Amino acid sequence: MIHLYPKKEFDLPLIAECINPDVFQNETCEKIEQLKIWEGNSQKKLGELFKVEENQTASQPEKTAITIYGDMSKVRKIGACMQNGEIMIQGNVGMHLGEEMKGGKITVHGDAGGWAGSMMKGGVIEIHGNASDYLGAPYRGSSEGMRGGKIIIHGNVGSETGAHIQNGMIKIYGSAGQFAGFRMRKGIIYVQNDCGGRAGACMTEGTIIVGGLLESVLPTFSIEGVRKKAKIEEDEVVESPFYLFLGDLTESGKGRLYVAKEKNPHLRIYERLL
Amino acid sequence: MPVVKAVTCPVCGSLCDDIELTIEDKEIVKVKNGCAMCESKFLNYNGKHRIRKPLIRKDGKLVKATLKEAVRKTAEILAEANYPILYGWSSTSCEATRVGLELAEEVGGVIDNTAVVCHGPSLLSVQEIGISSCTLGQIRHRADLVIYWGSDPWSAHPRHIERYTTFSEGRFERSEWRGYVAKIKASIGRKKIESVLRRLFLKKKPTVPSSYLEGRVCPTISREGRKLIVIDVRRTKSAEMADYFIQVEPNKDYELLQAFRALIRDQELDVDKVAGVPVEYLEEVSDAMVGCNFGALFFGVGLTMSRGKLRNIDAALSLVRDLNTRTKFIIMPMRGHFNVAGANTVSTWQTGYPYAVDFSLGYPRYNPGETSVVDVLMRKESDAALIVASDPVANFPRKAAEHLVENPLVVVDPHMNATAHMADVVLPSAFVGIEASGTAYRMDHVPLPLKRVAEPPRGVLPDEEILRRILSEVRKIKRKKQVAAEAQ
Numbered sequence: 001m002i003h004l005y006p007k008k009e010f011d012l013p014l015i016a017e018c019i020n021p022d023v024f025q026n027e028t029c030e031k032i033e034q035l036k037i038w039e040g041n042s043q044k045k046l047g048e049l050f051k052v053e054e055n056q057t058a059s060q061p062e063k064t065a066i067t068i069y070g071d072m073s074k075v076r077k078i079g080a081c082m083q084n085g086e087i088m089i090q091g092n093v094g095m096h097l098g099e100e101m102k103g104g105k106i107t108v109h110g111d112a113g114g115w116a117g118s119m120m121k122g123g124v125i126e127i128h129g130n131a132s133d134y135l136g137a138p139y140r141g142s143s144e145g146m147r148g149g150k151i152i153i154h155g156n157v158g159s160e161t162g163a164h165i166q167n168g169m170i171k172i173y174g175s176a177g178q179f180a181g182f183r184m185r186k187g188i189i190y191v192q193n194d195c196g197g198r199a200g201a202c203m204t205e206g207t208i209i210v211g212g213l214l215e216s217v218l219p220t221f222s223i224e225g226v227r228k229k230a231k232i233e234e235d236e237v238v239e240s241p242f243y244l245f246l247g248d249l250t251e252s253g254k255g256r257l258y259v260a261k262e263k264n265p266h267l268r269i270y271e272r273l274l
Numbered sequence: 275m276p277v278v279k280a281v282t283c284p285v286c287g288s289l290c291d292d293i294e295l296t297i298e299d300k301e302i303v304k305v306k307n308g309c310a311m312c313e314s315k316f317l318n319y320n321g322k323h324r325i326r327k328p329l330i331r332k333d334g335k336l337v338k339a340t341l342k343e344a345v346r347k348t349a350e351i352l353a354e355a356n357y358p359i360l361y362g363w364s365s366t367s368c369e370a371t372r373v374g375l376e377l378a379e380e381v382g383g384v385i386d387n388t389a390v391v392c393h394g395p396s397l398l399s400v401q402e403i404g405i406s407s408c409t410l411g412q413i414r415h416r417a418d419l420v421i422y423w424g425s426d427p428w429s430a431h432p433r434h435i436e437r438y439t440t441f442s443e444g445r446f447e448r449s450e451w452r453g454y455v456a457k458i459k460a461s462i463g464r465k466k467i468e469s470v471l472r473r474l475f476l477k478k479k480p481t482v483p484s485s486y487l488e489g490r491v492c493p494t495i496s497r498e499g500r501k502l503i504v505i506d507v508r509r510t511k512s513a514e515m516a517d518y519f520i521q522v523e524p525n526k527d528y529e530l531l532q533a534f535r536a537l538i539r540d541q542e543l544d545v546d547k548v549a550g551v552p553v554e555y556l557e558e559v560s561d562a563m564v565g566c567n568f569g570a571l572f573f574g575v576g577l578t579m580s581r582g583k584l585r586n587i588d589a590a591l592s593l594v595r596d597l598n599t600r601t602k603f604i605i606m607p608m609r610g611h612f613n614v615a616g617a618n619t620v621s622t623w624q625t626g627y628p629y630a631v632d633f634s635l636g637y638p639r640y641n642p643g644e645t646s647v648v649d650v651l652m653r654k655e656s657d658a659a660l661i662v663a664s665d666p667v668a669n670f671p672r673k674a675a676e677h678l679v680e681n682p683l684v685v686v687d688p689h690m691n692a693t694a695h696m697a698d699v700v701l702p703s704a705f706v707g708i709e710a711s712g713t714a715y716r717m718d719h720v721p722l723p724l725k726r727v728a729e730p731p732r733g734v735l736p737d738e739e740i741l742r743r744i745l746s747e748v749r750k751i752k753r754k755k756q757v758a759a760e761a762q
Contacts, residue, residue, distance in 0.1 A: 012357050013655050015635065040356035040657070041382030041634040074655070076644075095644055114643060133643070140641050141401035179585055198528060201585065202592075219548045220532045220541075250535040250592070273544055 001065045002032065005051040010074040012040035013094070014049070017077045021064040021085025021104060029054050063104070073113065079106050082123070095132075098125050101149070114158070117151045119144060120168070126152045133158030133177065136170055143183065146170075159196065162189045165206065171232065178215075181208045184255060190232045202248050203255035211238060214259045214267075221247035221257060223270040230258040243267055275303070278727050283312045284365070284707025287609030287717035288431045288438070295727055302708075302728060309432035316708065323689045325702035326731045336700060341733065345740070347699050348660070349747030351682040353755075355658035357634060358383035361647045362664030362686075364611035366703075367712025367724060370737035371613075371620040374662060377745045379633045380752070384656070386647040387617035388610075388664055389629045392575050394642055395584035396607045397618065397628045403591040408604050409718045410437075412568075415444035419566035421503045423590065424527065424576020425608040428511035434608070435512070439570065440502045450500045454515055501566070503559060505530070506576060518559060523550040525581035531589035534560055538596050569603040575610070609717040612707070616715035651677045658682045660744075662737055663703070665691040686740055703737045710736035 002024050015038040024032055033047025046052065063085040072078065073092040080099040087106045095113035098106045103123045111129035117136045131153050136146040137160050145164030152171045159177035162170045165187040172189075178196030181189045184203040190211075191199075197215035200208045209230045224244045231237050242258040259267060281293040295316060296304035305313045328344035329336040339347075352358055360378045363371045364387050371387075378385035389397060413420070420439040427434040435441050441451040504516035505527075513519040522530050526549030533548040537560040543553055563569055571594055577586045590605060597603035609615050618628035625631045627640035630647070643649055647666075650656050651674035658681050667675045668691065678693075685697040694700045704710040709730035715721050730736075735743075 011655065012657070013634075013653075038635055041636075042356060074653075115641075140398055140643075143402065178582070182585065198582070198585070201528070201532070202588075216529075218532055219529055219543050219545045220536045222544050248532070249541045250532055250539065250596075252539075270544060 001055045001057065001067065002029075003053040003055055004066065004068045005053070006068075006070040006072070007049055007051055009071065010039070010049075012074065014039050014075040015077055016046075016075050017080045018046060019066065019068070019075075019078045019087070020080065020082045021066055021087065022081075022083055024066060025064045025085070071110075073111070076113070079104070082106075092129070098123070101125075111155070115139070117146060117149070119146060120149045120151070121147045122149045124150045124152070126154075128154045130155035130174065131157045133160055134163065135161045136165060136168070137161070137163035137182075145183075145185070146187065156193075162187065165189070169233070175212065181206065181255075183251075184208070188232060190238075200245075200247060200255050200257045202251050202253070203257075204248075204251050204253040205255055207256045207258070209238065209242070209258040211240070211260050211263070213263050217245055217257070217259065217267060217270075218248065220249040221245040222249065223273055224256075225274060226261060226271075227258065243270065278725065281725050281727060282707060282714065282722045283308055283315075284612045284705070284714065284724060285309075285311045285315050286431050286612060287615060288434050289612055289714060289716040289722050290433050290437060291722050297727065300729055311432065319688070319705050319708055320728075320731075323691075324731070325688065325690050325694065325700060326734065328702060329697075329700040331698045336695075336697075341701070341735070341743075344699050344701050345743045345747055348684045348701065348744050349751055351658050351684060351699070352377070352381045352383070352660060352744070353748050353751040355381065355383065355656075355682070357650075357656050358658040358660065359647050359650060359656045360385040360660045360662070361666060362388065362662035363617040364388040364614035365663040365706070366613065366737045367706045367710070367714065368613065368616040368620045368721070369712050370662065370706070370741055371617050372624065373738055373741040373745060375621060375624045375631075377660075377741060377748065378631070379638075380745060380748055382634050382636065383660075384630070384632045384634065384645055384647060384650055385621070386630045386645075387614065387621065389614055389618055390642065390646045390648055391579075391669065392610050392614065393578055393607045394629055394646070395578045396573075396587045398584040398642060399587035399591055403588055403595065405591060406594050406598055406604050407606055407718070409720055410606075410716065413570045413604070413606075414438050414442045416446055416568040417444075417500070417570045418447055419501050419503070419562060419569040421505065421563075421569070421571045422512055422516075422608075423505045423571060423573045424507075424578075424580065425572060425574020426506065426510040426512045427572070427608065428515070430574070430610070431608060434572075435502075435515070439572075440500050440515075447500050450502070453499070501562065503562070507580075518562075520551055520555070520559065526550065527577055527580055527586050528582040528589055530556075531586065531593055534563070535589065535593050535596055538564060538593070538600065563597055563603070564600045566601055566603075569597065569601065571603065571605045572608050573605070574608040578607070606718060613714035615717055615719055616713065616721070619715050619719060648674050651675075656681060658684075660684045660686070661693050661697075662686045662741070663688075663706075665693050667691075667693040667696055686737055688734075701740050702731075702734045703740055704730035704734050706737065709734075710738075712736075712738070 018035040035046040065086040067088045069090045071091045076094045077096045083102045089108045092110040097116040099118045101120045105124045108127045112131045114132040115134045117125045146168045148168045150169045156174035161180045163182040166185045170189045173192045175193040176191040176195045180199045184206040186206045190209045192211045194212035195210045241261040245257040278295045282291040294306035305316045327338045330339040443449045502516045503518045504513040505520045507524045530549040594605040625638035630642045630645045632639045632645035679696040683697045684699040685694040686701045707724035711726040712724045
């Protein structure tokens, strides 16, 4: 198990694609310290910015596990493209966490910056704090969103969660900002609490479940009925009456938007159409 | 007195190129064909706020310095910085922007233009959806339906309607100017009669007309000729001229755009009102959109900077794409600064990206939100700044401006603006389009030449030349550093 401790408080943005279990696998501490990392516009060695420690335990995990202690909110691209192993961050973390990751697990005991789990294809990201905008969404200009894996957020998230998502699951146990599931093509987004407006804008397929207040439903969604429960996973079902909307009409979509009935009295006007 | 004809106006994105200037004793004394903003700039550019000498901050005060000293100091600041920002560029020439990009690459900084606070969201959406556009000449000659959404051309682009859209005399479409004058006259007459009747007989309070014509179908929407529709959150001066005005609830533009998209696809909506507008009126307007021969949708900052930002533009671009399955329709952003389109164009052909380009890793990277200047400043990441022809201290969020002035700051500007007052080095520059020639791009991406019609103050150079000197000095410092490193 590798432990990383930042040697100072970072002011400049750091690009640290090398903090990845696949890169650290079977490497000695000395070699890890020589890995290249960008701080602002200058290239540094990982050892100049982090104290690297290797902890040999009796129950050594088969794949490399990395634990980072400290504020990493300026450090970007941690675990980008990772396929195996585990990263645990005891503190906040910067943008592009687990970008294009294919496997393994990332756990954050703090908040995460924008584009966490961007374009991910597999694996699990669990964030015990809040996540910023564009969770699981692709980079600017791309329409190739998240294709698989699971993202679990125990706090709140910003806007455009799961934009262009093509498969996989995003579970948010707090609230979400506007445009959740924008241009969603497949997959599931579950928001346990409140959700900003425009959820599922331009979605064509997939499911969005909102357990709290949804500011407004877009006029381009049509009501399908009231359902007693909504299924998130095989073993996770939310038992509560939900309004089911289908949309988005502008994209001839068949996406399913479940909105908790009790928390959204302003949507009663749709009941006349049932 | 010499008269210079066909001068391009360096004020707004309309870039009117029919200005005539009368020069007397090397000074502009008369402006013909220009709007109020144009006249104001050409007649007052050389006022009391003009910087005439380079300034360097010493012991907390800005003191006069030589150009060489100021350039040297600027180069030192930029060469030593670990994450500098280079911002502005929209009120200068394409040639200066080109040198700026070279400088950004040399110092490994973030270069961004003012699109980041105006039409940046438009550019992001264009990259996702694509844009169906044309030149303003096409619109002038052919457009029979013009929509202004979230923009007030009467105030912000005063000659836009007269030169390019409804009130321009096109080859295939007549100007609606006479009709508008008749409408105004009739309106004044009606108001006078109503006022007299009210005072003499009825003693009633004036009734406030409803935005939606008190339930009646709008008579002008189905008439022949060029039609003008204005969609805004308030009844602007442009809205007064429109055949049809839709007052959208603030921050509900996205819903309205999506509703239009659904109606154009002949889909029924479950709701009666969208963004405060009855659906039957929207149906009427969507009929007009589908029924036109050549429609043009212009959108302004009211759409790009209200809630939804780039997704509003996403919906607007998609609406125009959908309309093109039924008729001919184009869309165009109403660009603000005279060369903001040029700054985007030059940045795109040099780096591949229109704004918010980060050279810190040695190659261009682009991800607005991460590499855009306002966000970099809000996260307190930059450690120096070069501002060219812009005033971010006056218009950035307070937290961003605070971080900007905390670090070494260099300003290249003709005026002593708020940012220059807070700067460590101030380099006076010549006004592009008045004292320096160059190229600028109009909002429809047509490049136009900017003329030099007056002499700059003695010793004051154009932005391009100042930036070249800074770049050369930065290269010298870097070479020295390299030699010293090799010697060790």
